[in-house]
Amino acid sequence: MTFEAVTLDMATLDFPMVAEIAALRGARLCSWVDTGTEALAGIVGKPTERVRARLTKTVGVKDLQAADDEDLRECLRVLRTWLSDPASYTPPAPKPKVQRPEGIGQLPVPRTVKQAHTETTCGLCADPVKAGDLVGRMRDPKDRQFTPMGWLCTHCLYERREKPRRRDVVLRIFHHLFASSAAGLNAHECDVLRTWLTETEVPTASTAWREDPLDTTLVRLETSVTEGKGTTWIAVTTAHTIITALQDAPGSSEAETALLRAVAQHLDEWKTNPRGIEARRYGTGPRYRAEVLKTTDRPTLLSERGGPFDLHHTPPPATESGDTVGSTG
Ligand SMILES: [Zn+2]
Incomplete structure (x- = not known):
């Protein structure tokens, strides 16, 4: 009763x-x-x-x-x-032990992981997450200019720097530009980007490339791959050119093209400030961009998630104490 x-x-x-x-x-x-x-x-x-x-x-x-x-x-x-x-209504399942990649593809240990209780979407890449899939959250960023990310899918928690998809590289470029920074890519990400830029001739033939040739960038991407570098920096203007040059690349999937278009749209809105966000209140950096993004007339998976996010950098290789190899002194 x-x-x-x-x-x-x-x-x-x-x-x-x-x-x-x-x-x-x-x-x-x-x-x-x-x-x-x-x-x-x-x-x-x-x-x-x-x-x-x-x-x-x-x-x-x-x-x-x-x-x-x-x-x-x-x-x-x-x-x-x-x-x-x-x-x-049962006690939480034991936390699953996940083997994290090592070396330049490694991401920090998440703050928490759990099985998703309902269907949802990833707080970074927006991929659908099924109930029962592993989800988790990263620790809050130390640098206060960054926004904490929501619940991430397993790929974004562990694998996005070790086995990057093209969309991971685009998201990385977007959040770096959002934070007024050059884009730092590891060798795996450089490899993905280099292949995307060169597998067809469309990017090379684009207006963006003709106006700002990416030939030197391709060489730097190549070097990063050969040497297995932890971080190669792509300058802000070059990152813009890459996003534009890839827009019409025929080898891209629908999701990749949609993401590139979304990034291009927001880059354009940051430049044109269609809603007249006041520089007096928000400055011209990440706070301004966050406000423009939030008030866009054309919401995208990027504007729904916000940012800028700290997508992690490969720490410089640790040198053992007393080891002078590589020292510049
Ligand atoms: Zn994800």
Whole structure:
């Protein structure tokens, strides 16, 4: 009897759907987390405190005070799963052990990883994530000019610098330009970019290339690959040329072309400032670009995710103490 009565209350709770969760922020998120936690506590017959503790452990945050909007959204996705199937209210599965790539393709250890409770999309590459897939979050960037990334797919958490896809290289260029920086690519990324630029003659024949030839850049990409370099810097203007020159490359997939077009659109909006964002308030750097991106008339997967993101650099090779090889002194 009691169980039925509580379930009836749940039906009237009107808990947000997965798509609605994505649009919630701040206080509204907190309030739904409280509502959902209390409702679930009633259903499973446990103290609210216990449900809350299991929730934060499942999501991988110390407590709700430490949770940002992305963590709170995951709390709601977990609560939604538990509410719609109370039998799934079980202790979190043990954290999976993932072998990270070593060397120049390695990314830092994520802050938290878990199995996705619902379908979602990657907070960096926007690929669909199925329930049960491994997702996780990186630690908050030390440099405050960067925005924390949301929940990332397994590829973006571990493999994007070791086995980069073309889209990974484009995303890297985009976030570097966003942060007013040259684009730093490792040898694997240089290899992908070099192949893309040279597999057909279309990029070479483009107006962008004729006006700003990339021949020297190709040589530098080649050297990076041969020497297995950790970082090769591509200047801002060269990065712009690369994005434009690849727009019509026939070997690109639909997703690759769509991403290139989105980057080109935002680069153009940063230049033309269509909504008249005030330099007085936002300056001319990343804060200005973030505002232009946020207020675009034509939202893209990039504007939906924001930024700029710190996509990590290969640290310089560690030299053992007393080792003078390679010293410039
Ligand atoms: Zn991803």
